Amino acid sequence: MPKVGMEPIRRKSLVEAAISAIHARGSLDITIRDIALRAGVSQGLAHHYFGSKDALIASAMRHLLTEYGRQVRREMKKAHDPRSRVSAIIHASLGSEQFRPETVSVWLVFYVHAQESDEAHALLSVYSRRLRSNLVHGLVPLAGERAHRIAEGIASLIDGLYIRKALGSLAGEIRAEQLVEDYVDRELEVRG
Template sequence: MPKLGMEPVRKRQLIDAAIETLCRYGWHETTVVRIGQQAGLSPGIIHHYFAGKDDLLAAAMRRILVEFRHEVTGRLAVASGPRDRLQAVIEGCFAPSQFRPEICAAWLAFWAQAPFAPELDRLRRIYINRLRSTVLAELRRLLPEEQALLAVLSLASLIDGLFLRAASGDTRVTPEIARGLATGHLDQLLTGRARVH
């Protein structure tokens, strides 16, 4: 039986190990045994804290989403004006803590598994809705409604696509390149050069 007070420590160890294992092996080759080996713990301890691999991925994504929210809201707090606030979202998305291989790999597994796991799907909807509402609120201050609605879809798709591209092993997609591409796309949307209709 685990020692009293060890639960948060063990859970963090296992979540870290799951993220590392996903990055190394991918979803299908990530097993409870491999996660246990990565954490230096027996597979039995994993089942003490988590129902299985899906449950562990959900816990990992909850933590990633909290950290992502902190990156974005911290930048939004010091941004002034809608254009700066949109840039703050982009900077938060591609912050070094977020845009690294193991986190990108977790996002790839998350997107692939969300349609088949209710808790992952719930987290996916929360992420999509929060990003959309944050970005759309600022775009509505800069663009007509119809353009703003299409622009938020375009920008969110680019952000997610850059994460998935990085997760697939494209080493050209660095945080700096990703920020630059997203910023350039935003500028095109705001000046009407990007086709969104």
């Protein structure tokens, strides 16, 4: 008899094991068996809960996106005006929580995976749309009709600087968050 209430615990364990396996390998060149061993469950149970490695990988991606969303909401609770709302999103996107080694490895692999997987591409598209939408919401009162263009610039900087910082190619003394904040300030000065 299966233990009642174990499914969510095992699912979470398998998702975390998938993240760990991707980090350890640096790619999606892993098997459901590798993931199941890390989670301490049988390969059959992993298949039972997710059906395939691709479904488990998609769940790991959704998990990271959910964690990122939580971080954005935590930062937004501190925001008291439209400009601080924009800063909250920047901080959530480029703050230290997003740079845990496992998180970085998996995000970089997902960016590549999204080029060949419709589901991964769709998940990254949702992330991109939400990021721009949240930025536009904070920028409209500050920049009017230019809000969409500025939001696209901020989103591009966030994604690009995340990759550069993750790969260690951003000069040590340069803070990614500050570069984006400087861009926002310059763009808003143009309107003022």
